[in-house]
Amino acid sequence: MSEDVKDARGMNRRRAMQCLMWGSAGVLWTMSGGVPKALRLDGEAVAAEAGSFSFAQISDTHIGFKAPANPNPNGTLTEALARITAARPAFMVHTGDVSHLAKPEQFDTAAEIMKSAKLDTFYIPGEHDTIEDDGKLFFERFGRAKNTGGWYSFDMHGAHFVALVNVVGLKGGGQGMLGAAQREWLEDDLKSRSASTPIIILAHMPLWSIYPQWGWGTEDAAPALDYVKRFGSVTVLNGHIHQVIQKVEGNVTYHTAYSTAFPQPAPGDGPGPGPLKVPADKLKAMLGVRRIDVVADRVALRDAPLQA
């Protein structure tokens, strides 16, 4: 992989490897001046540009899951990480549901497997991680926040990342919830950033209403997202629904992600959003990881299933 060797057809081997690793089914979006468009992205060319970087998103690893939809979530997580590390991202984000039942041993196993990637990893919790204790155990192990709510932000290569928690203190009849305290913090956190800073928002439950009947949305996403309207490039990375769905709204692009554990049905397809049991040879085509390339204020995403 270190040498670019052209094969007989003139395709360089490095490119060929990357196509193999990331598959042709990947969905690609870019954002420039608020105009999103599909983009054919040559990873090598991007890497050569100054100030650019790549990171990986992994989501819904559900370590501890035992139902028939995937008898081996540890194995599929290991495969997902191998795929991620092969593309050598700068770091990784995990958008929640690290564990299935928030049990200490499940967090231990997840941390142990995640460690094999040898990548700096930024976590946010999913509702499965907070089910027993509002996330106390999760934040002890994976948290980075200075506040008790667990939300935080960080800067990477000129981009500003916001890691939100929308899975605690949920109200009857509702969906995900950020809460007034977190929204205030967000307003304050974004206030001093210049409008040209790429903003990347992480939240487990979708920050737009995908299917409220199944709770696939966040009640107070709209007032929170008012604070990002002045920014030229905003990318929202969610998990929770175990499939890739995207939406563009003004300067904001929204993306849910694959799970590495089990797929879920398309919105409204069937009686409920329960784990989807598919034939064993089809499972890995419905699990996957995401690579995100940031070049100046352009953000390009590639979703790669574990199997084409």
Next chain:
Amino acid sequence: MTVYRKNLATTLLCAAMLVALICGAFYMRPGLAASDAKAAVTIDNYAFGPGTLTVKRGTTVTWTNKDDDVHTVKSDEGPVAFKSQALDTGDSFTVTFDKAGTYQYICSIHPHMQGKIVVQ
């Protein structure tokens, strides 16, 4: 003085026993009869079934999770608060309702899942 006191104590004791007897006759028996009652709620396809369950006071209600996903049972509004642990597939949770009233509850991680127990 001692005798008087003894008599007073005896009188009080007798009164207490009488009250207990009357209470037993009018209040405890229905309570005892109702406490044998059992009712079930099934969690299936991200819904509580039946969505509204009406029971007599003292009834023991058991929720059983038949989904491949995890759920909880958490009171939202009502005379007494309750919350289950995470219920994995096949797990159950039981509450005995001694106080009459309407209990609204949710799954704390899927709050669109709502249910109601009416205790008469």
